Amino acid sequence: MTYTILEREELAPEIYLLKLHAPEVASKSEPGQFIIIRIDESGERIPLTIADYNRDAGIITVVFMEIGKTTKQLAALKSGDSLSDLVGPLGNPANVPRNSVVVFVGGGVGITTVFPEAREFKKAGNTIISIIGARSENLLIWEDLVHSVSDKLYITTDDGTKGHHGFVTDVLTNILEEQGVDLVVAIGPVVMMRAVADVTKPFGVKTIVSLNPVMVDGTGMCGSCRVVVGGETRFTCVDGPEFDAHQVDFTLLMKRLTTYRDEEAVSLGKFMHEQDCDEKC
Amino acid sequence: MPEQDPEERIHNFDEVALGYTEEQATIEANRCLQCKKPQCIKGCPVEIDIPAFIKNIAEGDFEASASELKRANTLPAICGRVCPQEMQCEIECTLGKKGEPIAIGRLERFAADYELEKGVQTPGIPESTGYRVAVVGSGPASLTVAADLARIGHSVTILEALHEEGGVLIYGIPEFRLPKEIVRAEVDFIKKLGVEIKLNFVVGKLRSVDELLTEYDAVFLGSGAGLPSFLGIEGENLNGVYSANEFLTRVNLMKAYQFPDYDTPIKKGKHVVVVGAGNVAMDAARCALRLGAENVTIVYRRGEDEMTARIEEIRHAKEEGVHFKLLTNPTIIYGDENNWVKTVKCIKMRLGEPDESGRARPEPISGTEHEIPADVAVIAIGTTPNPLIPSTTSDLQTIKRNIIPTDAECRTSKKGVFAGGDVVTGSATVISAMGAGKIAARAIDQYLQSLRFAETTSTLDCEAIECRNTGNQ
Numbered sequence A: 001m002t003y004t005i006l007e008r009e010e011l012a013p014e015i016y017l018l019k020l021h022a023p024e025v026a027s028k029s030e031p032g033q034f035i036i037i038r039i040d041e042s043g044e045r046i047p048l049t050i051a052d053y054n055r056d057a058g059i060i061t062v063v064f065m066e067i068g069k070t071t072k073q074l075a076a077l078k079s080g081d082s083l084s085d086l087v088g089p090l091g092n093p094a095n096v097p098r099n100s101v102v103v104f105v106g107g108g109v110g111i112t113t114v115f116p117e118a119r120e121f122k123k124a125g126n127t128i129i130s131i132i133g134a135r136s137e138n139l140l141i142w143e144d145l146v147h148s149v150s151d152k153l154y155i156t157t158d159d160g161t162k163g164h165h166g167f168v169t170d171v172l173t174n175i176l177e178e179q180g181v182d183l184v185v186a187i188g189p190v191v192m193m194r195a196v197a198d199v200t201k202p203f204g205v206k207t208i209v210s211l212n213p214v215m216v217d218g219t220g221m222c223g224s225c226r227v228v229v230g231g232e233t234r235f236t237c238v239d240g241p242e243f244d245a246h247q248v249d250f251t252l253l254m255k256r257l258t259t260y261r262d263e264e265a266v267s268l269g270k271f272m273h274e275q276d277c278d279e280k281c
Numbered sequence B: 001m002p003e004q005d006p007e008e009r010i011h012n013f014d015e016v017a018l019g020y021t022e023e024q025a026t027i028e029a030n031r032c033l034q035c036k037k038p039q040c041i042k043g044c045p046v047e048i049d050i051p052a053f054i055k056n057i058a059e060g061d062f063e064a065s066a067s068e069l070k071r072a073n074t075l076p077a078i079c080g081r082v083c084p085q086e087m088q089c090e091i092e093c094t095l096g097k098k099g100e101p102i103a104i105g106r107l108e109r110f111a112a113d114y115e116l117e118k119g120v121q122t123p124g125i126p127e128s129t130g131y132r133v134a135v136v137g138s139g140p141a142s143l144t145v146a147a148d149l150a151r152i153g154h155s156v157t158i159l160e161a162l163h164e165e166g167g168v169l170i171y172g173i174p175e176f177r178l179p180k181e182i183v184r185a186e187v188d189f190i191k192k193l194g195v196e197i198k199l200n201f202v203v204g205k206l207r208s209v210d211e212l213l214t215e216y217d218a219v220f221l222g223s224g225a226g227l228p229s230f231l232g233i234e235g236e237n238l239n240g241v242y243s244a245n246e247f248l249t250r251v252n253l254m255k256a257y258q259f260p261d262y263d264t265p266i267k268k269g270k271h272v273v274v275v276g277a278g279n280v281a282m283d284a285a286r287c288a289l290r291l292g293a294e295n296v297t298i299v300y301r302r303g304e305d306e307m308t309a310r311i312e313e314i315r316h317a318k319e320e321g322v323h324f325k326l327l328t329n330p331t332i333i334y335g336d337e338n339n340w341v342k343t344v345k346c347i348k349m350r351l352g353e354p355d356e357s358g359r360a361r362p363e364p365i366s367g368t369e370h371e372i373p374a375d376v377a378v379i380a381i382g383t384t385p386n387p388l389i390p391s392t393t394s395d396l397q398t399i400k401r402n403i404i405p406t407d408a409e410c411r412t413s414k415k416g417v418f419a420g421g422d423v424v425t426g427s428a429t430v431i432s433a434m435g436a437g438k439i440a441a442r443a444i445d446q447y448l449q450s451l452r453f454a455e456t457t458s459t460l461d462c463e464a465i466e467c468r469n470t471g472n473q
Helices: A023-028 A069-075 A110-123 A143-148 A168-178 A190-203 A250-256 A261-280 B022-030 B050-058 B062-072 B076-082 B104-118 B140-152 B180-192 B209-215 B244-253 B279-290 B311-319 B388-392 B430-472
Strands: A003-012 A015-021 A034-038 A046-049 A052-054 A059-065 A085-090 A101-107 A127-134 A152-157 A183-187 A206-210 A226-229 A232-235 A242-244 B132-136 B155-159 B196-198 B218-221 B241-243 B271-275 B295-299 B323-325 B328-335 B341-354 B360-364 B370-373 B376-379 B417-419
Touching (some): A023 A059, A023 A085, A046 A059, A052 A110, A110 A127, A110 A143, A152 A168, A168 A190, A183 A190, A190 A206, B050 B104, B062 B104, B076 B104, B132 B140, B140 B155, B140 B180, B244 B279, B271 B279, B271 B370, B295 B328, B417 B430
Parallel strands (some): A101 A183, A183 A206, B155 B196, B218 B417, B271 B295
Antiparallel strands (some): A015 A059, A052 A059, A226 A232
């Protein structure tokens, strides 16, 4: 089995989209689920959220940001290259509500995870309000796609280059003060998700977040992805990835995400050095 | 059997036991009494004709010996290394009544390795029966079922969730105890029998068992016991606390011991505490040493006699310098300000009255609390079956902790679905899983034959009806 990259696109600086040939996985994918990939024999297994899928064409779309060694290596691949391994769909699909007013909050690469969920929620007859945010206009991705599945779209940038000058939580607070909201779904950096949970809690609005801890197998075998939700230890890969934001211990999640900070730096340093050598030699 | 020196081997992941030379094997094989009523066979879950394969070695016909082994056991090079022979075949050996029993396991390994080195003959594949069987998982139970069914001519497809075949043989048992090259060679033999293997295939996600039953005539569940148990004590989610499954998967499957040449990292602890005293705990402790730990301590709430690891594994761990703190139970794991493990608080235990498992129940001795410094802690207290398959399969009965019960022929409560290995027994040994695989293969074959019988009779019925209809015209 080969998992070929059919298309590669740089959506924004350091943010890439890959369309992958994976017909079996595409045929079973639902919004909210993820895949795990391994680039080559010596590669690590990393989870990537399914940003879109086309069952007829057998395609899975993923969007990721270059952060460490593996994502940099992935970003350097070209259309026609293939991945050694791709497994999925993993995790539970998002629960689709009925007759609800839903606010989606997407930050950074999380915006691409919002899209298929908002599309599915919209299809089921819900009212969709989306708030998408980025540090700056040039990092804002998939605005049109999210717009196409939203009844109303708000944009925020930290530096004010587009939309509201400030954070997604500013806009969210205004909406919650002005109108009834049944559900908030927040997907993005952990700090953003935690801030959203803090904002919605006093309003008593149910809030869902999609978590992204360190994983290995993604099938419940290792427990690397354990998080504490409502005082209980849960495995994100099989019990999540979506959880009740008001029950999640975000502090623990953030601390556990730093487990391999030193090793990640070593790995990245080695990779950059090898890249340099490749260019010079 | 020659072994790598402990001083030397704690700095590498190479195999500890070096195996017999031809001369050593022949001498050992000649000790066999060739009993008229061999007791050793009774101790073997896969019914190897032990005196026969040993006789071949004694006569210098190593190839014949390997063929004899393969008749009953598809994975002899693996069994020769990881079976608890001292509890099975060797305990029954007549020689053992007065002295050392014959080293059946070591001889098995010798013959199997000889064949692997010489190059395994491509086995003849029988004519296809036309029946298709899906085997879920690719550990020892699944590989055995697959091989036995393929040898009868059934078409077998193994569906494996990970990116490499072998299950616990690949992700669990370390290189120094079972080289992955050996696992690959034995898996290759199974492929040569015509078994198809689909990797990265998570049953319960990509296909449910119900869906598989529409594509295959029977399904075997050999998905093992992959869900790690934790102690449920404070501090278990600190950074540096691993389940044994995670620790071993990173080291073995992902080759974290070769980081950064391999991308998967692992925390190389200076002071490592391993909780538990089974084979998995010994494996984790010995891996930690090889990763460079200054000291590794096994913490176990019962005593020396209750440890469930093989005697050889405990001996190897002791030789390598693993400390054993027995009758000691962890109560809290303390961390530093960055959420990293700092110490494991323990309490001394004493053995009381037997519990439901028949073993003496450990009881805490108050006032004996103490802390053991640790920057990595590995929880190796057992595993249970993964809930993914039971939760996505209709009409499949399970009992506590997602165990799938079967009858003596490995039949589950669901028609056409069989199960064996750890998914039925909870975590046990490679060889008991293989024994179940053998029984399941026979039961599946019988089931497929009953399908054929049903088909034949229904065809006959149709023909009879057609005849009658023609007659009426």
